[in-house]
Amino acid sequence: MHDLSDAVSTALRLVASADPAVVQVVLLSLRVSLTAVAVAALIGLPLGALLAVSRFPGRRPIIVVLNALMGLPPVVAGLLIYLLLSRSGPLGSLGLLFTPAAMVIAQATLITPILAALARQVLEGLWEEYAEQLRSFGAGPWRAVPTLLWDGRFALLTVLLAGFGRASAEVGAVIIVGGNIEGFTRVMTTAIALETSKGDLPLALALGMVLMTIVLAVNALAQGLRDVSARWAG
């Protein structure tokens, strides 16, 4: 019990004093996860929009696979990217394994299906509503994609936040491809996992607090977006 309260007070001091080691880990986490969200958004959102407006044989199986991939275990995503990037793997010559870039790739792989599947759901409803009017204006499904992405912007921002939440909270993928190298590839989740097992509870707790704060902030932002969205959707 004594140990625990000690750990908590040390953790609070680490956070309050913006301890450089903590700050470095937090900043790297944000950089990796935000970049992963950006990469995944560039691929996932248009993909979701295309699936929402197009009708072709095989569309339903693709949607089923996409929905299933939303539950892709992070360690499996990490393993796949590890195999790709490892020295003997097809992309091994790039030398990306155990770098932040590899972590971005792994997290982007993990959340691209999430963004695509959620975007498809959101935009399909919008397309049903808009389709006839847009066709009357002479805009077919392809031309509708940018329109839907813009008109669904608030819902899609919520989707991005969901993706960010997933990316910043996962540990399995980044630990496999990043390796938790101190000062280089150590992020909040990997630090918590490994420092806890090493017994450095204050650092793990401090990072846990920051992570919780970020998760809370993301959810508050999502709620705010829903309010703004209601204003525009009427």
Add this chain to the structure above:
Amino acid sequence: MRAPDTILPLQAEGLGFAAGGVQILRDVTLTIEAGPPTFLIGPNGAGKSVLLRLLHRLLIPTAGRVSWSGLPGEAARRQAMVFQRPVLLRRSVLANVLYPLRLAGLARAERARRAQEGLDLVGLTALAGRPARRLSGGEQQRLALARAAALQPEVLFLDEPCASLDPAATRAVEEIVAALAARGTKIVMTTHDLGQARRLAGDVVFLHRGRVLEHSPAESFFAEPETREAAAFLRGELVW
């Protein structure tokens, strides 16, 4: 720059439409000429909205064909449609009017000018910056009209534009429709409101169970309908 030719008359020959094994329209042959508004009237389920969508190419007929005059490809650009429930984009009032003008490939200055004209026409200029979907039902329908009018269509299809509006809003919409007709836009409109048809129609197409039973000038249609069904419909009897 508007081509001097016209896309009218619009002709439907032997038009039929079936969906899910149900024949909704059959053997509709019809010529719609330039001039005062043409009204499609008839009991619920007669096929008015389907006929409008076939004419506007939102539906593809399962029989027969729709043809326009003038250059091929011209017709699609020179018609517009307003729906019973206006479909407004999640954007500002002004952005809603600008949207189809950009799709039509107009230059920026021309888009701004036409959007302004459209909003002036329907009296929504003061609300240009508001989110479109926060407007009242009547304002939303006026915005949909402004958006269609800004395209300067030669033919404007209206599908029960006043169906869910109160009398004041209905009156506002009717005034806009009359103004558009007066400046030469061909209005083709469905309604279940006989008073509205009497006020605005130049000619009337009477539909009954998926067939056109009459097509005559409004005056003679309302004075002496040729068919028993139309007469019963005009007397307010339940016809189906």
